[in-house]
Structure formats: C-alpha cells, structure tokens
Amino acid sequence: MNALALPLARPASVASEPARAKPVIRLEAVTKIFQPRGRTAPVTALADLTLDIAEGEIVGIIGRSGAGKSTLVRLINGLEKPTSGHVIVDGVVLSELAESDARTARRSIGMVFQHFNLLASRTAAGNIALPLEIAGVAEAEIKTRVDELLGLVGLSVERDRYPSELSGGQKQRVGIARALATKPKVLLCDEATSALDPETTGQILQLISRIRDEIGVTVVLITHEMAVVKAIADRVAVLDEGHLVETGATFEIFAHPGHESTRAFVAATAKVDMPDVLRTRLEAEPIAGGATILRILFSGPHATDPILARLSRSTGVEFNIIAAQVEFIGGRPFGNIIVSVPWSKQTIDTIQASLQGLGLSSEVLGHVA
Amino acid sequence: MSPEIVYQLIFATGQTLYMVGVSALLGTLFGLPLGAFLATSKSGEILAAPAANAVIGAVVNATRSTPFIILVVAIIPFTRLIAGTSIGTSAAIVPLTIASAPFIARIVESSIREVDPGLIEAARAMGATPMQIVRKVLIPEALSSITLGLTLAVVSLISYSAMVGAVGGGGLGDLGIRYGYQRFMPDVMLVVVVSLIALVQSVQSAGDALARKLNRRARHG
Numbered sequence: 001m002n003a004l005a006l007p008l009a010r011p012a013s014v015a016s017e018p019a020r021a022k023p024v025i026r027l028e029a030v031t032k033i034f035q036p037r038g039r040t041a042p043v044t045a046l047a048d049l050t051l052d053i054a055e056g057e058i059v060g061i062i063g064r065s066g067a068g069k070s071t072l073v074r075l076i077n078g079l080e081k082p083t084s085g086h087v088i089v090d091g092v093v094l095s096e097l098a099e100s101d102a103r104t105a106r107r108s109i110g111m112v113f114q115h116f117n118l119l120a121s122r123t124a125a126g127n128i129a130l131p132l133e134i135a136g137v138a139e140a141e142i143k144t145r146v147d148e149l150l151g152l153v154g155l156s157v158e159r160d161r162y163p164s165e166l167s168g169g170q171k172q173r174v175g176i177a178r179a180l181a182t183k184p185k186v187l188l189c190d191e192a193t194s195a196l197d198p199e200t201t202g203q204i205l206q207l208i209s210r211i212r213d214e215i216g217v218t219v220v221l222i223t224h225e226m227a228v229v230k231a232i233a234d235r236v237a238v239l240d241e242g243h244l245v246e247t248g249a250t251f252e253i254f255a256h257p258g259h260e261s262t263r264a265f266v267a268a269t270a271k272v273d274m275p276d277v278l279r280t281r282l283e284a285e286p287i288a289g290g291a292t293i294l295r296i297l298f299s300g301p302h303a304t305d306p307i308l309a310r311l312s313r314s315t316g317v318e319f320n321i322i323a324a325q326v327e328f329i330g331g332r333p334f335g336n337i338i339v340s341v342p343w344s345k346q347t348i349d350t351i352q353a354s355l356q357g358l359g360l361s362s363e364v365l366g367h368v369a
Numbered sequence: 370m371s372p373e374i375v376y377q378l379i380f381a382t383g384q385t386l387y388m389v390g391v392s393a394l395l396g397t398l399f400g401l402p403l404g405a406f407l408a409t410s411k412s413g414e415i416l417a418a419p420a421a422n423a424v425i426g427a428v429v430n431a432t433r434s435t436p437f438i439i440l441v442v443a444i445i446p447f448t449r450l451i452a453g454t455s456i457g458t459s460a461a462i463v464p465l466t467i468a469s470a471p472f473i474a475r476i477v478e479s480s481i482r483e484v485d486p487g488l489i490e491a492a493r494a495m496g497a498t499p500m501q502i503v504r505k506v507l508i509p510e511a512l513s514s515i516t517l518g519l520t521l522a523v524v525s526l527i528s529y530s531a532m533v534g535a536v537g538g539g540g541l542g543d544l545g546i547r548y549g550y551q552r553f554m555p556d557v558m559l560v561v562v563v564s565l566i567a568l569v570q571s572v573q574s575a576g577d578a579l580a581r582k583l584n585r586r587a588r589h590g
Binding site: 077079103104105106107109111113115117119120121122130131133134135162163164182 | 485487488490491492493494495496497498501505506509510512513583585586
C-alpha cells in the first residue's frame with residue numbers, strides 16, 4: 001500500500017493554517033432520503049447539506065439525536081450513498097464509486113466508535129493490526145506499524161491485553177490507534193467519548209488533539225455534547241433536523257450563537273447559571289427598590305480586562321457577582337458573569353451602553369425584589 | 370464377562386470413536402461454511418442472497434426434521450455411491466455426516482448472529498470484503514460459542530451412532546442392543562451405558578474447557 005510508505009509525521013504547518021488548506025472532505029448539496037418499509041412518507045435525514053472540511057482541521061458536527069448525525073457519518077465513510085449531491089473525500093467522489101473501489105477508499109477514513117467496537121477475541125495489538133491485515137499489508141510491516149501506533153496512544157505496555165482487561169479510556173485509545181493504522185487522511189469520530197466519564201473524555205480529546213498536531217490528520221467529531229466540541233474543535237457545524245443551520249469558528253459560535261438550536265447547545269454547556277433560589281424569584285418586570293440580574297459575556301480583546309471594577313468606578317454602581325467563570329475556547333478566553341445591580345432604568349442603560357462600547361454583550365435576565 | 374465380550378467392548382468403543390470422530394469432522398467441514406452463509410445472506414446482510422438463503426434454509430430444515438433412522442435407510446443409494454457399500458462402520462459415516470452438517474450449520478448460524486453488529490460496521494468501515502468479515506471478524510468472535518455448539522453436536526452424534534447398528538455400523542450402542550438386550554446380558558448393557566456416559570461426559574468437559582479458554586469476553590485481570 002502506497003499510503004503506508006508515508007512518514008508518520010506530516011508538516012506542522014498544515015495544522016496551523018487550516019483555513020487556507022484544500023478541503024479533504026467536501027459535501028456538495030448532499031440530500032439523503034430514506035423510504036421506510038411499510039410507511040408511505042419518506043424521511044429526509046439530510047437536506048441540501050454543503051460543507052467543506054480543510055486538511056488538518058478539527059471540525060465538530062453537533063446535533064441532537066435524530067438530527068442526521070449517523071446518516072452523515074455513513075455518508076462520509078461511504079457506507080451510505082446520498083440520494084442527491086456529492087460526497088468527496090480526499091479528491092475521490094465517494095458517492096459515485098463501485099462497491100469494490102469504495103472499500104479501498106474507506107481506508108483513507110479511520111473511524112472511532114462510541115462503543116469502541118473492538119474484537120473481544122483479539123488483543124490490543126491484534127485489534128490495531130486488523131485494518132492492516134484487511135488492507136493486505138505484509139506481516140513484518142504490520143508489526144512495526146502496530147508498535148508505532150501503540151506508542152502513539154500510550155498503550156505499549158498493554159499490547160497483549162484483551163479488551164475485557166482494559167478500561168473504557170484504554171479501549172478507546174486502541175480504537176483510535178486502529179483507526180489510524182492505515183494512515184488515513186480523516187479521523188471520523190462518531191460519539192467517540194459519549195460512553196466515557198468526563199475525566200476520561202478529557203484525556204481522549206487531548207489525545208485526538210495531540211495526534212492532529214503531530215500527524216496533521218483531519219478530525220471530524222460527531223457529537224451531541226457541546227463540551228466535546230468546545231474542548232478541541234477549530235470549527236463547529238450545527239445540524240438540526242437534517243439541516244446544517246450554522247457553521248463557524250468554535251469561539252464565534254459560542255460567543256455569538258445565531259440559531260436557536262445552537263443557543264440551546266451553548267446554554268446547556270454553560271456552567272455559569274443562577275442559583276435556583278434566585279431563579280424562582282425572578283420577575284419579568286422591574287421592581288422599584290429591587291435589583292436587576294444581568295448576564296455579561298466577555299469575549300474578544302477585553303475578555304481579560306478588569307471590566308467590572310472599571311464600570312463600577314465610572315458609573316458609581318456597586319455590582320454584586322452571583323456567578324462567574326472564564327474558560328478558554330479555541331485558545332481564547334470567554335467570560336460569563338451574572339451580576340445583580342440596584343434597579344434604575346438609567347443605571348441599566350448606562351451599563352449596557354458602556355459594555356456595548358467595549359464590544360461585550362449583556363442581557364437582562366430578570367428582576368428581583 | 371468372557372474375554373471375548375471384553376474384546377467386543379473395546380472394538381465397539383473404537384468403532385464409535387471412529388464414526389463419531391470422522392462424521393463430526395466432516396459435518397463441521399460442511400456445516401461451518403453453510404452456517405456462516407446462513408448467518409450473512411438474508412436481505413440487507415453482508416453476503417445478501419435471500420433466495421439462496423431460503424432454499425438452503427429449507428433443505429437444512431428438511432434434513433433436520435427427518436428422524437435419523439429414516440434418514441439412514443432413505444439415503445442408502447447415496448451412501449453406496451459415496452462409500453461403495455451401504456453396510457458397515459465406514460458406510461455409517463455418510464448418514465451421520467449428513468445428519469450433523471445441518472445441525473452444525475444452525476449452531477454456527479446462531480453463534481454468528483450473536484456477534485455485535487457494531488463489529489461488522491467497524492470492519493466494513495475499514496474496507497473489509499464480506500469474506501474478510503466472515504473469516505477475520507465473525508468466526509473468530511463466535512468461536513467460543515461455536516465450540517460449545519459443536520460439543521452439543523458431538524454428543525448428539527454419539528447418540529445417533531447407536532442407531533447405525535441397523536445398517537451394520539457397529540459401535541457401542543449396537544453392542545448394547547445385540548448382547549445386552551437380545552442376548553439378555555445385563556452386565557454388558559451396564560458396561561455399554563456406563564462407557565457411553567463416560568464418553569459424553571468427557572466430550573462435554575473438554576468442549577466446556579476449550580470454550581472457556583476461547584472466550585475473552587468475560588475475563589478480567
């Protein structure tokens with residue numbers, strides 16, 4: 001196999017300039033309609049989906065269950081053909097290949113599964129060797145490559161263990177090594193961390209991110225968890241009922257979610273929220289002598305500035321911080337603060353105007369007595 | 370018991386082991402691919418051939434529903450074609466094989482159907498051909514379960530082999546009928562039954578041990 005002759009490391013520059021690199025995956029007006037047996041109404045799983053994924057990019061595709069994620073996975077790896085439109089992976093129009101050519105083409109896409117899908121009858125090393133055996137690689141070469149991959153995912157010691165003797169995180173490391181065995185251009189992760197606990201999820205995501213940096217593989221993360229996307233994706237695509245409703249840089253999607261579905265995902269992942277005690281007392285109308293609850297989102301160049309202190313000085317208003325957090329998304333700080341300020345129309349207007357002047361967004365969540 | 374009877378017992382044990390051993394081997398040789406085909410050829414499966422699946426399934430069912438003793442006599446012309454004769458221990462292997470192959474096929478089929486469909490999906494995503502999926506994924510993953518099923522098939526064969534005395538097949542069962550029953554020798558009958566119990570018991574224990582060794586699913590640490 002020609003692809004196996006490539007060195008393990010690809011130039012790092014590929015990963016650093018994803019926007020300019022040529023697309024590895026190109027979905028052109030892809031529509032998939034299923035005609036279920038027994039029922040008359042056809043189901044549109046994906047409608048007119050167009051998306052380019054550049055080489056070395058980590059793209060998160062997020063959607064609720066039933067949004068069309070599974071169909072999209074099977075279209076990208078060529079196990080399903082679109083009703084109309086084209087799926088192009090690494091320059092090959094996957095949607096037009098005959099089955100035998102499609103099988104060869106699938107080797108340029110490595111898949112990582114939610115439930116690992118490892119063979120219980122094979123050791124860690126044996127599982128990683130499977131795609132190489134299928135591709136007809138010589139035995140000696142398989143051994144070298146398997147050792148290399150075990151090292152890459154940090155499982156050299158566990159090479160002769162069976163899946164039943166490995167933890168969930170270790171199993172997924174085997175899954176990732178197996179997916180990378182044939183040196184694919186694309187690593188397609190289908191809910192790869194959804195069966196893992198949060199700590200292991202973090203480790204697996206860091207591993208995926210590190211692998212992208214080291215070998216320049218393009219990563220597609222299909223998930224229903226915004227936290228996964230937030231952790232490592234460069235770019236996000238939001239699927240909703242078969243439609244691609246929003247795409248953009250991860251940070252932009254978080255800072256300025258456009259679609260209602262995106263907002264729901266962002267809200268679900270925000271760790272900053274009002275305590276229930278306060279939420280139940282919240283009123284829509286201002287209350288004289290009461291307080292107003294404001295959410296301020298810090299992003300952009302002023303995210304790390306001491307905004308509240310300055311605002312307090314310039315307006316003479318005393319802020320009461322209810323909840324606050326600063327996190328890093330795509331390497332950029334993103335702050336989320338909930339404050340309470342004594343109600344007066346003028347005060348609130350002044351605060352919102354000054355925040356807007358700094359390029360920060362704020363939102364009145366409600367009023368309390 | 371006279372030395373003559375002891376000799377007969379040893380000889381009959383040898384005949385049983387020979388008939389059961391060879392027909393189990395041949396039955397597996399035919400049954401394994403047949404079972405693998407049945408497990409993967411329904412519509413929408415990796416080797417989809419629904420018509421062939423239905424035909425082979427029907428033949429398998431027909432063979433399995435024919436009482437063994439009827440099968441033995443019904444296929445006498447076929448036995449003569451294969452073995453050159455329809456009488457004797459070697460000739461008895463033909464009906465024993467024909468009875469065990471469909472049984473083994475169904476066992477293999479159900480074992481393969483228990484394999485996690487996610488593994489088929491993973492292998493397909495790797496670009497595996499249907500044959501590669503059968504050889505490298507389905508059979509190895511189902512092997513422990515197949516081994517248990519084969520044990521069951523061998524035990525059934527031991528029981529079937531008692532009936533081939535009808536065509537001069539010999540063996541322990543035949544000895545029990547001829548000496549123990551027809552000649553009123555209860556001690557011979559007892560020895561035959563105890564020998565058969567010991568044989569079945571050791572086959573079962575060996576099969577269980579092998580299946581346990583092959584099963585990597587539940588082992589920890």
